[in-house]
Amino acid sequence: MKIKFISRVYSKPQVQAMLKALRHAGVFTVERLESGYEVKHTASDKTVYRAMVGSQGYLVRHADNLFQN
Secondary structure: OOOOOEEEEEHHHHHHHHHHHHHHHHHEEEEEEOOEEEEOOOOOOOEEEEEEOOOEEEEEEEEEOOOOO
């Protein structure tokens, strides 16, 4: 199964809120990297979210439907 990804620039508070929601979901592993954050789905070990520190926030690449209800 292929995952469709989107890329956006988000502010630090937005990224922190996203990471908090992903941690709270309980099915993701959030890892702090030198360059930002990486989130993997625990069961499949696939990367579903990656945030890289930028000059005006974070450049984030995440699964298209990750934050939908």
